[in-house]
Structures are given as C-alpha cells and as structure tokens.
Amino acid sequence: xxxxxxxxxxxxxxxxxxxxxxxxxxxxxxxxxxxxxxxxxxxxxxxxxxxxxxxxxxxxxxxxxxxxxxxxxxxxxxxxxxxxxxxxxxxxxxxxxxxx
Numbered sequence: 001x002x003x004x005x006x007x008x009x010x011x012x013x014x015x016x017x018x019x020x021x022x023x024x025x026x027x028x029x030x031x032x033x034x035x036x037x038x039x040x041x042x043x044x045x046x047x048x049x050x051x052x053x054x055x056x057x058x059x060x061x062x063x064x065x066x067x068x069x070x071x072x073x074x075x076x077x078x079x080x081x082x083x084x085x086x087x088x089x090x091x092x093x094x095x096x097x098x099x100x
Contacts, residue, residue, distance in 0.1 A: 031082035
C-alpha cells in the first residue's frame, strides 16, 4: 500500500492510498475537501492497462465512505479522517465485488 499527502492545483490537501488487488485492478482510497467544503473519503477501483488507469462508471467498484463538514479544513484533518478508515473492510468489499 502506498499512501501520500499532497495538494491539488487549487492548493487543497488530498490524501490517497493505493492498493493493487491484482496486476490489473488497483483500489484507490482518497480523502479530499469537495467544492462544498465537506471532507469526503471515497474508494474506487480502476483497471490498469499499459500504465493507464481507467474506471467505468456504474460498472466498477466505487463507494462513498465518509463525508463530514468542518468549519475549517486543514491537512491534519484530512490525514486524520483518512487514517481512521477501515482499509481491510474496504479491501474485502472490493474483492467481493470482483469475486476475487
């Protein structure tokens, strides 16, 4: 599992973790502040083909895990919410979705 904390083009903090389920499937769990100021944690699985990751909407695994509104959002809050996620449970759900 690889985890990183970085800032997007609008200088908002984002934290993501990537887990390879198979050589062709990659689970990404990411926490970010959306345009409404709500800190959201989501999980989605993408298909890896020739170093490009694709996700088919309504066909591939995607799950909204947690959404919390804070008066002020900092990188520390993003990191705290992301690290509070139950990664093992999400990995099990993703593997069940693909019958792995």
